[in-house]
Amino acid sequence: MSAGLTAIVAGCGALPLTLGRHLAEAGAPFVFAPVDGSGAEAPEGWQTEPFLVERLALFFDRLHQIGATRVVLAGGVTRARLDPERIDPKTAMLLPRVLPALQQGDDALLRAVIGLFEEEGFVVVGAETIAPDLVPAPGLLAGPAPSPQDEKDAARAAELVALIGAADVGQGAVVAQGQCLALETLPGTDAMLRFVAGARRPDTHAARGVFYKAPKPGQERRVDLPAIGPATVEAAARAGLAGIAVEAGGVMVLDRAASVAAAEDAGLFLWVRPA
Template sequence: MAGATALIAGRGALPAHLARALAASGAPFVIAEVEGFAMDNPDGLPVMRFALERLALLFDHLHENGVTRVVMVGAVTRPRLDPERIDPRTAQLLPRIVPALAQGDDATLRAVIALFEEEGFAVVGAEAVAPDLLPPPGVLTQARPGPADERDAARAVQIVAALGAADVGQGAVVAQGLCLAVEALPGTDAMLAWVAEVAGACRPDPKGARGVVCKAPKPGQDRRVDLPAIGPATVEAAARAGLAGIVVEAGGVLLLDPAETIARADRAGLFLWVRTP
């Protein structure tokens, strides 16, 4: 299995999407799923589960399967380590991981990437496997943003940049210039649910701009991992929140199932704007 790719998988649909892309190209691959963060697996793909406490054993498994390239994909929150499960070799690695866990997501990812690279694996982004995941710049839908939407988008971009600099989140909702919600650890779905249930009533003018949800990577983050993603479910959640559209940073946000995502946005009357920074 020389030259295989390993998908280090967390929650969501993205790992299976990449697996399909690899299978379609005939490229060999294995899926190593982080224990406790099951990926969406409608195709019943074979999956090996591993715990961070036994990271060294994962490295052995990948080497045995001829893996040379690694893609870290899917949602994973910082796990709690169980000291009783740590094997002796992984114990030698944890002094580099544990301090990073306390510093935030970016620091943790950088530490984990460094360990994989030192083991001889090339760490690449999801777009290296499936280039179609990065949508082209422009408005992809029938609906288009108006001047008020453009102002809300510009304000949301500023807020997301500030959140990202503090390693907090990668999304925000702005309507009529006001920030209705920001993304934190619970994620985009929770943020949009909050707007639908509570914050949507905070719009000063009920007949004014409905608002936008903006997604963008954190400033300075390693874009090989943890790029934000949207898909059909994001459109449904934005529609329930009463928003006018979705704004994502060109080159910095992955688009899952583009045809279905755009079709649902068109049915809901939402715009999808891939905005150039």
């Protein structure tokens, strides 16, 4: 683990807290920086610093002041409108670099933000650098082995994810009997699986379908690496799917023990599919 303090720029979800706990258990110094409006909260006793895009330059200054050398961006963030009244003069000089990216996809925006951190001298790392066990090796993690039809559906879904990912749209798809039931877009995985739960299947007596998740082609993997967790497994079960397949080396499984237990209880497979 590199010397210096790690700053966790924390959006919503379980990942930022997971990373904080890994660092705490390793005795590594860190600061938890909740993104304004994300709802992220640090447990009592953790050092915290607020993160506001409108005060980005001041945030950089503060990180230097407390000795931070490494940054990890983790968790979901909803794009909020900037508040002009909160923008300080120093940050105003940086915003022309970020504003054009706000009009593009998530990956473009994240690349712009990473670039600013790196220009300030911080090393930006992915979540798996801090917690390598979050990214499982290829193989079946839980449930029955995928059927030949499930494997075909996963392969078809992988093709679709590559297409929408190349357009910086989403990272997931649901396929049943070779037919696409849903593609992940801005509303996210949960919204997609809720839609599938109410969608008509090609044949209710045949294959139930597979949810597949993978990074976008050429994605900046230090940020926004796809993740699933127990809630994803439960949503897939409510959608009546046969299982979940994720790209090996490209998707994090949060709270693996609980995810595996949820899949076993629901009779779903949880498969880390070789890329």
